Amino acid sequence: MKYDIIIIGGGLSGLVAGLSLAKENKRVAIVSLGQSALHFSSGSLGLLGTVDGKAVEDPLEAVKTLPAEHPYSMLGAERVKELAVKVKPFFADAGITLRGEDSRNSERMTPMGEFKRCWLTLDDFITREDLSKYKKVAVVSVLSFLDFYPDFVASGLRKLGIEPSVSYVTTPEIDRLRRSTAEMRATSIGRQLHGKALDEFADAVMKAAGDADAILIPCVVGMDDEEPVKALRAKVGKPLYCVATTPMSVAGQRMQTQLRRRFERLGGTYLLGDNVTDGRISENGEIEYIHTVNIGDEKLVADSYILASGDFFSRGIIAEPHRIYEPVFGLDVDVDGDRDKWFDRNFFAEQPYMKFGVAVSDDFHPLKDGKTVKNLYAVGSVIGGHNALKEESGAGTAVLTALHVADKILKNN
Numbered sequence: 001m002k003y004d005i006i007i008i009g010g011g012l013s014g015l016v017a018g019l020s021l022a023k024e025n026k027r028v029a030i031v032s033l034g035q036s037a038l039h040f041s042s043g044s045l046g047l048l049g050t051v052d053g054k055a056v057e058d059p060l061e062a063v064k065t066l067p068a069e070h071p072y073s074m075l076g077a078e079r080v081k082e083l084a085v086k087v088k089p090f091f092a093d094a095g096i097t098l099r100g101e102d103s104r105n106s107e108r109m110t111p112m113g114e115f116k117r118c119w120l121t122l123d124d125f126i127t128r129e130d131l132s133k134y135k136k137v138a139v140v141s142v143l144s145f146l147d148f149y150p151d152f153v154a155s156g157l158r159k160l161g162i163e164p165s166v167s168y169v170t171t172p173e174i175d176r177l178r179r180s181t182a183e184m185r186a187t188s189i190g191r192q193l194h195g196k197a198l199d200e201f202a203d204a205v206m207k208a209a210g211d212a213d214a215i216l217i218p219c220v221v222g223m224d225d226e227e228p229v230k231a232l233r234a235k236v237g238k239p240l241y242c243v244a245t246t247p248m249s250v251a252g253q254r255m256q257t258q259l260r261r262r263f264e265r266l267g268g269t270y271l272l273g274d275n276v277t278d279g280r281i282s283e284n285g286e287i288e289y290i291h292t293v294n295i296g297d298e299k300l301v302a303d304s305y306i307l308a309s310g311d312f313f314s315r316g317i318i319a320e321p322h323r324i325y326e327p328v329f330g331l332d333v334d335v336d337g338d339r340d341k342w343f344d345r346n347f348f349a350e351q352p353y354m355k356f357g358v359a360v361s362d363d364f365h366p367l368k369d370g371k372t373v374k375n376l377y378a379v380g381s382v383i384g385g386h387n388a389l390k391e392e393s394g395a396g397t398a399v400l401t402a403l404h405v406a407d408k409i410l411k412n413n
Ligand SMILES: Cc1cc2nc3c(=O)[nH]c(=O)nc-3n(C[C@H](O)[C@H](O)[C@H](O)COP(=O)(O)OP(=O)(O)OC[C@H]3O[C@@H](n4cnc5c(N)ncnc54)[C@H](O)[C@@H]3O)c2cc1C
Pocket: 008, 009, 010, 011, 012, 013, 014, 031, 032, 033, 034, 035, 036, 037, 038, 040, 041, 042, 043, 044, 045, 046, 047, 274, 275, 276, 277, 308, 309, 310, 311, 313, 314, 315, 316, 328, 379, 380, 381, 382, 388, 392, 393, 394, 395, 396, 398
């Protein structure tokens, strides 16, 4: 089978690259093994929240201070800015409403009632700034729901001088799930809450909220798109916001579904549940074809390939006791020194291994045995040189490198 571009990995970076290329009428296939980091996401995107342990106010300015090997430094501060302003419209085109300022970080609320820096957040999610408008806020959770902590959220509100109330609601559909506590997860509840069940949920939330100025609920609504959240907000008739739950994430799955749906509507092929096992690299340093488990001996062929297979979490790179490797092509991985230097015994320190990833040239071609693979690009968290967790830069790196590489491929062809 022959495509213009084959993308290995269908998480945030693979989908953003795929969508950008499909919009320009390229024949694109995404091969993706399974769940991505989006399924665990907070519903907020980080661009750059912390540098050298210090909080960042303006991520587009702070990018200028990063070391040369950082993916943002490889893009250059001007290019980061140029790409960053495209993110909200890009997601809006897939039906995903993001808010926040391009050049100012805000703070989202965690399920523990703390605040964490973020860049953009889904429209239905609460930020610290939103809360400054309200005096009385009702925290309304779902009875027996395991992945949200209303009392901690209430305590976070009190610290802001807000008077909170805490209550729990249920509906006949949710009661059916409650027969098995294992089912009381955000995504199981999210699958129930539409149509009549959503109306009943809205009535229960309204009653529980009493005379509060605003309502916070855990993000259990809107598995496939934003419509159920909009309907709930309209029915409740007062400001209602979501707070992230612990995984699985309804908001993240919504984003994944919306991006994939838009990609497929544009004619893209999404091969879910398949694993790219290997590929042949020719003498002159180009990929000739790849193999996948499901397609077997048949070769998948493209003019260009994009590696978007994620970091350790998604097995885009793999760690064994004495080696770290990229499993599909055996690409070079930026690993610092021997095993003792891979980690810090202080669990909370900046762990060196978090920066490990595929080594790339300035134009995002991965290296194999020190030489660039000419028709292969790497995007997202498979690239080394950054610590997404410490820097709060995960989604930003995924989206901006994907947009950049897609542009490059379009210009080259
Ligand atoms: C648990 C978790 C939660 C996070 N939450 C946030 C957040 O809330 N906000 C934020 O800004 N950042 C967050 N991040 C950072 C995250 O890295 C980025 O936001 C981003 O989603 C990474 O996208 P990606 O496409 O590079 O990789 P991934 O999302 O990891 O996707 C890689 C995909 O490739 C597939 N794959 C791997 N190997 C193969 C193969 N050989 N063949 C076929 N498919 C393959 C995997 O199955 C997976 O679906 C989180 C990271 C993790 C690990």
